[in-house]
Amino acid sequence: MNDIISDDFLVTLTGCQQILIENYKGIKSYDAGEICILGKKRRLTIYGEGLTIQYYSYETMKVIGTIKKLEYESGGNA
Amino acid sequence: MTSGILFIIGTYEIEMSGVSMERCLNLCSKQGIVMWKLKPVENGYRFLIKRSCYKDLIAVSKKTNTKIQTIGGHGLPFFFVKHKKRKSFFLGMSLCVLLVFLLSQFVWNITVTGVETYSKETILKFAEKEHYKIGTYKHSIDCNILEERIREQFKKIAWVSCSMTGTRLKIDIKETLDQNTTQNVKKPCDIVSNKTGVVTFLSIKNGTPLVRPGTKVKEGDTLISGLIYYYSDDFQKTQTDKIKADGTVYLKTKELYYESIPVVQYKKQYINTRNQISNIKIGNLNISLPIKKKIFHTDILQKEKRLKLWGEFYLPASVVFQKQKEYEVKKETLKETQGKNILKKRVVKYKKQLKEKGIRILGEKITYEYKKNNAEAKGYFVVEESVGKIRNIHPLTKKQEKYITPTTAQPK
DSSP states (O other): OHHHHHTOOEEEEETTTEEEEESOOEEEEEETTEEEEEOSSEEEEEEEEEEEEEEEOSSEEEEEEEEEEEEEEEOOOO | OHHHHHHHHOEEEEEEEESOHHHHHHHHHHTTOOEEEEEEOSSEEEEEEEGGGHHHHHHHHHHHTEEEEEEEEESHHHHHHHTGGGHHHHHHHHHHHHHHHHHTTBOOEEEEESOSSSOHHHHHHHHHHTTOOTTOBGGGOOHHHHHHHHHHHOTTOOEEEEEEETTEEEEEEESSOOTTOOOOOOSOEEEEOSSOEEEEEEEEEESEEOOOTTOEEOTTOEEEESEEEEEOTTOOEEEEEEOBOEEEEEEEEEEEEEEEEESEEEEEEEEEEEEEEEEEEETTEEEEOOOOOOOSSEEEEEEEEEEESSTTOEEEEEEEEEEEEEEEEEEEEOOHHHHHHHHHHHHHHHHHHHHHTTOEEEEEEEEEEEOSSEEEEEEEEEEEEEEOEEEEOOOOOHHHHHHSOOOOOOOO
16 A cells, blocks of 8 residues: 555565566666666666666556666656 | 567567667656567667567667667567478478377277286276277266276276376276275275185274174175164164165185195206397287297297377387297206195295285195105195175165164264
8 A cells, every 4th residue: 555655666676586566657767787767756776787677557567687777767757 | 487478479689779778678667568678788788578568669779879789580470481481391290290199189098907716817807898998989888887897807806996197098907995995986886805814803884784804705795795784772763774784794704725746847047148129019010020930949028018198198119029048958856855845935925925915824734745745745734815806785684674773873
């Protein structure tokens, strides 16, 4: 409930191999080492190696690869 | 699982390039176009989409001024289009799968294990007479009825289990009940003795014992009855119940032994062996292949190997392998010590076989004789073994009713 009310990302991390993201607006930039995702209030950047988006739809996206760092920045929707 | 579903429905592999590709991706996701295996490439992005979403993708790409290039199609629909000239191949494959499925609905192999007194052919002939032969529809076989009929027909069989696995009907037989045998009888039964002797040990799990250690029993005597009597406080019979009798009974019996060997023996010395295929059988059709004729002194060993696809899925076809072993005959006359030694070895082997069956040897008396034409070993073993075979419930005699201890247990 909190994620819908607070308009924030819903992130499910499985080790450092897999990440499931919900409640986002879209992709800002994407390459094998960095994916920047826009949320309603902030941005999420995933750093790693060999990052691939296994599937990308309106509700959910799944990223696989070697995930090294997640960074949140204020100012989504840019 | 997802890859399997994508393979079945078919996907296009798309390469996207242009200026505002991320905007195009976001618009696609909002339109309900799901992108699979999205990864960056040299000029843009590559991903998979469902075939049904292709037109929507073209519309979005025109709106965002991005270039879409179809690299290829993956999945079953594209496979069929690519091989549409090979319809007869697919038809043949489907017919083959259908044929294997249809063949697997019939029995193609019947095996009998555990028989000693009776031969396998006797049991197979009886099963055939009861309409359980090769080629019978699998689902028409009732294993319980076959088990009952075999028990009724063959008195020396104590336990029988029939089961269907794949296209094979297995008939497992035991001629004595031991602790490792679990009963599979569906209806109430008695346990009767299949030998004559003296009871040495009795352990009851279910039923009414009609003997105790020290009782002399004959073949066919009831050991454990499946009848349970309930008595009132003044020992009047109030109710009778029928259950499956179960338990272990050991008898001390006398096992007669006789073995003889001829004094003049002819031994074979093998000089040459030849292997070849002699027959191919398909159902009732038997195709004989041309084989080299045997020379005078030859042993011929034939082994029939039934063909199977995998596991227990046997086909109605088999190959017969023939081994021809040429030999020379040598005549030998056994001396007294040689004859006795051979017989002693056979006695030791026989004792080992008895031990392997779980039979305890309590004593023995074997004498050896060397005669003009043959050497003999005869005598007996006193053994203790587990006995018992299942039989339909018989009512108790007056003597047996007097024997059983009255119980004041109340019926349920």
